[in-house]
Amino acid sequence: MLSYRDLITGFKKLGIDQNKPVILHASLSSFGEVRGGADTLLGATLASFHSVMSPTFTYKNMIIPETGPDNNGLEYGSGHDLNKMAEFYTQDMPADRLMGILAEKIRLHPLAQRSTHPILSFAGIHLSEAIDRQSLEEPLAPIQWLLDQQGYVLLMGVDHTSNTSIHLAEQKAGRKSFIRWALTPHAIYECPGLTGCSDGFNQATDHLAEITIMTKIGDATIQAIPLQEMVDILVPIIQNDPFALLCEKATCPRCQAIRNQQNNQTSEHSDD
Numbered sequence: 001m002l003s004y005r006d007l008i009t010g011f012k013k014l015g016i017d018q019n020k021p022v023i024l025h026a027s028l029s030s031f032g033e034v035r036g037g038a039d040t041l042l043g044a045t046l047a048s049f050h051s052v053m054s055p056t057f058t059y060k061n062m063i064i065p066e067t068g069p070d071n072n073g074l075e076y077g078s079g080h081d082l083n084k085m086a087e088f089y090t091q092d093m094p095a096d097r098l099m100g101i102l103a104e105k106i107r108l109h110p111l112a113q114r115s116t117h118p119i120l121s122f123a124g125i126h127l128s129e130a131i132d133r134q135s136l137e138e139p140l141a142p143i144q145w146l147l148d149q150q151g152y153v154l155l156m157g158v159d160h161t162s163n164t165s166i167h168l169a170e171q172k173a174g175r176k177s178f179i180r181w182a183l184t185p186h187a188i189y190e191c192p193g194l195t196g197c198s199d200g201f202n203q204a205t206d207h208l209a210e211i212t213i214m215t216k217i218g219d220a221t222i223q224a225i226p227l228q229e230m231v232d233i234l235v236p237i238i239q240n241d242p243f244a245l246l247c248e249k250a251t252c253p254r255c256q257a258i259r260n261q262q263n264n265q266t267s268e269h270s271d272d
C-alpha cells in the first residue's frame with residue numbers, strides 16, 4: 001500500500017521546480033491502494049507543488065436547443081429527455097465524475113477558488129490570477145496563464161485523452177471550436193469557444209516524448225509536460241495536418257464537424 005511519503009518521494013523524482021504552477025489530471029485508482037485515499041493524494045500533491053489547478057467541468061447543466069449554428073457537432077432537437085434532467089449550474093455544482101476525485105477534492109479545498117464558467121470551470125489553489133483570467137469568451141485563459149508562467153501539465157495515471165491543455169494548442173492553431181448552451185438560475189448562457197473531442201489526443205504522445213518527464217508511483221505512471229514546449233510542438237503539427245489528433249470514430253460529431261469544415265474549405269479553394 002502506498003503511503004504519503006511514497007507519493008512525496010515520487011513527485012520529487014520528477015525534478016520540476018516546485019514553484020511552477022501545474023494543471024493536473026489524476027486517476028486515484030491507477031496508483032493501486034493509497035493509505036488515506038484521495039485526501040492523501042491531495043495532501044502529497046499540495047506539499048509537492050505550490051500552486052495547482054484542475055478542470056472542474058460540468059455537463060449536467062448543458063442543454064441542446066432545437067436549432068443553432070451549422071456544423072456545430074451537435075444534433076439539434078435531440079435533447080428532449082436530457083434537457084428535462086438538466087440541472088441549474090451553481091458555483092457549488094460538483095465537478096463531473098469524468099474529472100476524477102482529485103479535481104473534486106481540489107474544488108472543495110478551503111483555499112481553492114473556482115472560476116465561474118457554467119461548463120468549463122477550473123478550480124485552483126494559489127492561482128487566483130489564472131482563475132480570474134477566464135471569461136465566457138476565453139474559457140482556456142487560465143491554461144494560457146499557466147503557460148506564461150512556465151507551468152506544467154501533470155498526468156497522474158491518465159493519458160493524453162485527459163490532457164485539457166492540448167485544446168489550447170488546437171485553439172492557437174486556429175482549429176474550429178463549438179458553441180454549447182448552459183442552464184443557470186439566471187439564464188441560458190450561450191458559450192462560445194467550447195473544445196472539441198480529446199479521444200484522439202494519444203497521437204500526441206510520441207511528439208511529446210522528448211519533453212515529457214516520467215516516473216512511476218506505485219502502479220501509476222506520472223508524466224510532467226512543460227506547457228510552453230508542448231504547445232510549441234503541437235501547434236505546427238495541427239496546422240500542417242488539419243486532421244491531426246482527431247479521433248477515428250466515424251460517428252464522433254465534433255471530430256466530423258472539424259473534418260467537414262476542412263473539406264468545405266478545400267473545395268471552396270479548388271473552385272477559385
Ligand SMILES: [Zn+2]
Binds near residue numbers: 246252
Ligand atoms: Zn472525436
